[in-house]
Amino acid sequence: MDTVITIEIVKAQPDDACHERVSRAFGWFDHVEQRCSRFVESSELSMLFRSETGTPVSVSPLLFQLIEFALAVSQASGGAFDPTVGQAMAARGYNRNFRTGQETSHQPHATRETSYRDVVLNREGGTVTLLKPMVLDLGAVAKGFAMDLAAAELGCFTGYAINAGGDVLVRGRNSVDAPWRIGIKNPRKPAELIETLVVSDGAVCTSGDYERPRPDGQPGHHIIQPQTGESASIVASVTVVAATAMLADALSTASFVLGRKRGLRMLESQGVDGLIISPRLELYATSGLSKYRR
Template sequence: MKRTKLYMDTAVSIEVVTGKSTSEATVAQKMNQAFEAFQKVEQACSRFSPDSELMRACQQVGIPVAVSPFLFEPLKFALGMAECTDGIFDPTIGKRMEDYGFNRHYLTGEAMYSPSTASVTYRDIVLDEQERTLCLLKPLVIDLGAVAKGFAIDLAVHELAEFGGFVVNAGGDLFAGGMNDSGEAWEIGIQHPERKEEVISTVLLSNEAICTSGGYERKSATVADIHHLIDPKTQTSPKDWVSSSVIAPFAMMADTFATSSFLLGAVEGRGIVEQAGLQAIFITSDLQLVRVGGI
């Protein structure tokens, strides 16, 4: 059984391998619960809606704000990656993203224009794990675009864990659980950066996630030579890779490492994947494939 819905500016598809003993009603119920995970994370983490939990929290400066796990957990993971990359991965990039034209809601077309101090970093965000609060030290805009989708995939996977085979695919970022209907690992294609309908490579996955960050999908309409992956220190888009696909045990990890390795470039990007013991396929500007981790 397969169903598709629209969340987080992408088509989210869920496919479940159904056995003879599994009723369609049971599968449908679990699928709906999995889709609800995307809805909850989007409502919590969207930078494009003034009513999201994230954007409401960004209106409070210098005041600890209690937040739900749907915001706290991905933000905590993002701040950990910011620390690991010395701020090359930085969730306070949100205002720069707005300035470069990445500020319109995919459904309403409404544009966000937020106040922010000119110089901010992830260190201007304070999380209190015991109280589950978020406190901003300066006016800033948090962007969780490299974390939230993976987090939503992982929550959806939790709802589908009882099934022997399933895939949760959010625009090419996905988790493949168990085996396909032939009893084999899932064969997953990696999109060709220049020819959208073609696959440039494939991988076999079972109980693993793969997420891809690429500079070819979303380009700035206001600033030349800029796409949605931006180095916060240079305020430019790195060019070493055109695509970075990372395989990890869960999707939030794959999502964050894909973006981080893209931003870090050829040497450090490869290094952070190797250090974490993950696998990756990088694609260079001349469409050469660089494989890491024995894949």
């Protein structure tokens, strides 16, 4: 997933069983990547979009759940979030594995006019049907999904913090028996913090225009406006606090594309809190974010 993953745990008397759970927690990140990454030629996702168009394909429950969630967010956001942007991302230089640098040459030529509505799920049969040639990109949900799966392994600890490249999921209290403090980067000076949130249980995920510039050196970044295929540019960053990392991850991307007003409305409607930062570093928050500010 091209990111550094750390897990900080809090427990008075760790035992071997708990250490084994930490190992399993780390393992989920590789497992999700190997199944759900378009950059892995042998992944289940890659095999799906290489399948014959219009043919139902049986997929694992894990991949089905991830695609189903991505489509639900697509619908809730009116298409601002759309996993069918993979071809547009590849055309802008995001066609290499970020970790190895290897180009993904296995991806099919996709129809330009695709949307999440061209993906059909059959829950009873556990199948996915792609109605048009397309490249699915699940990057905006897969990392959060892996974080949630990892967290499910850590119930034996009184507190923990999973940090995956700055996206954080915490439970309980830290090693000094205080809520976890999570910094939000200044999108114009990422080495500095612009805000700090105090969270005991939940996930904090950020989407920012400073995170992955275009590899080809052209202006732009990795967060695509699905309707235009260009980098979204209305805001500089969006941070979301939610019960799960998958939800926070997806909604931060959707709200980034929607912009300040529509993004805040969506976050409020989904019952989560968030902070949207404009290119001029103006801060706009949901009504409930104040409970996390100190």
